[in-house]
Amino acid sequence: MSSSTSSTKMVGVSKLGKRYKIAPRGTRPGTLTENILATLRGKQPPKEDFWAVREVSFEVHQGEVVGLIGHNGAGKSTLLKLLSRITEPTEGQIALYGRVGSLLEVGTGFHPELTGRENVFMNGAILGMTRKEIQTRFDEIIDFAGPRVALHLDTPVKRYSSGMTMRLGFAVAANLNPEILIVDEVLAVGDAEFQKKCLGKMQEVAGSGRTVFFVSHNLAAVTALCSRALLLHGGQLHEDGPVARVAATYQLMARSGTALGGDLTHAQRTGTGAGQFLSLNLQPFAPDGTPQPLVYNGSTLQLELTVKAEQVLTDASVTLWIADSNTYRLIDCSSALHGKLVRLEPGETARVRFTLGELLLKPGLYTLGVSLGRPEIEDIDTIDFAGTLEVAVDPEAAQAALILPGAYTCRYKTEIIPGSELPEGLTVNTSRQAA
């Protein structure tokens, strides 16, 4: 960790809190006349307090790259908005010891009617660059955005593909020169090559001694980029420390919490949509069969997918794979190999459970991908990043003594359990064990 006490403090946050007043359920916002009348009568409509962020304190020093992780609604975005001064805190304070460049959305202030060139200047000015700065960096920006953007520099941005718009937006922001850079979920856009370029650029920014705040749901990216991480939970700072430790806590929370993670309804997907994955749940077991919170080399891992049919599904198979951080598929499990196929009427759901025995993977982060379809014939629903799998370092096993296969294979069994809404107790009885 680079946060030695000798380095310069760049950000100091103390007891930060942001309260929103929200109307209770079932009420609607008042009109001007209603509000004036209510004020005159001295009767304000009832409002409930909601603390999006509360009692958050931390310090960040020069050259640190800090990842901000947490589940949806944990307060990440609010904290970023507070840090980038978009919204003002209700209590506490933030001291910033340098110019802040925030990148909460790529291409902020892009206007569809303006050309690419005009938008570069517009966007740069909004992000706090002077015209001269943009001019000197213009070629660099266009170079970073790529040749296709360079070709259409004088075309209105409304005629750009969304990818081109994103590229141009990130290119401007990446060439900002703030002492503190705040980046939110930018890597969710663009193709793999561009994502890599973005990551590289951020590493470069961090390497040059500037401070970076990075928020992402992509735990692999956070671990790759950051040395330190802050874990937010329910608006409060749950943990602050080395990224590996915080990421492990985060994943642990994902396992134990019911509402945490696993939901696939908002995932980026491809396919015909005739059927959809609703959720993915993980449960690791120790070799002796007892459930355990983390995955270790040699664990047994149960992965359960819920599938919902939008149209009639006949003979669709479910594939699940584990890929490394370079998106190489290491382990593929297909229900078709066991002759298990999903047959569902519209609206019906089923659970597909893969039990992977003796998972031999070295500690690290892996991504999980899932696919529903008929191989080589039809892709119904594919999610390349359905979740992350962290194989934790087993404190009781010596690293050198790990048993690892030369090739990645894994024995697994497949179960298809129709009807996911059934109570837990019942499903055990109806589940058909695979051979």
Add this chain to the structure above:
Amino acid sequence: MTETKPLILVRPPQGLAALNLHELTQYWELVRTFAQREIMLRYRQTALGVIWVVLQPLLTAGIASFVFGKVAGFSQGDPAFFLRAFSGQIAWTIFGLSIFKISTCLVGNSAMLSKVFFPRLTLPVASTLAAQMDTLVAFAAFVLLMPFFGVAPTLAILTIPLWFAALATMALGLGMMMAALMVSYRDVQFILPVWLNSLMVFSPVQWPLAKMAGKLGALGTLYFLVNPAAILIEGFRWSLMGGALGIAPWQVAYAAVMSVVILLLGLLIFRMQERRFADVI
């Protein structure tokens, strides 16, 4: 550890917001860029382009001079009645139309407001600059038209910057109030055109003040107190057309003071509401 003073200290807002006008000079570049964008965008994908800046007030003035000059008979053989109507229309461009343009500056940029920090004050100021650029073009057209109507500029034309400044200041103040209110209450966008229309009808934009002054009698004083913009519009017309100034010096002073008061009030309301923009918009 080196304990230096922070560059920026963010704290919960307390009491009346400071006006912090120095932000505007710091971010002058952004103001310019916003203004430029607004001007560039306004006439994009129009066949006539910037000609509309002149054409719009010309057409309105044409209709006004027909209705008030010919039908109502106000012109009474005044060959320059059209030009008189045009000068009123320019005054209205400085005032009424600017209020309208400024009022949408926050709601129209809501995506930006909730995603990036910049001094919010840059938006209404940029809108004012963009709106007043239109005025300058229309004014140039007016000067070109003067010889055709046999109107020669008098010394009064030297006072034009004063009327212009007062009208633009008042417009900025009112525009900021409207913009800030519109964030919480979109009702503003429905009532504003109605209010502006009635304001135009009740101000000497399309009709000469001299014709009305006699009819108003004692109410005239009250009228000007309620509608200081009318004083400035009349003064603006006088500076272009010459002739007798139909308003008293104290009225001019009152209007000037009011324009500053309205600007300060607008600034204050804008500043107080500002902290809520990103949360409410």
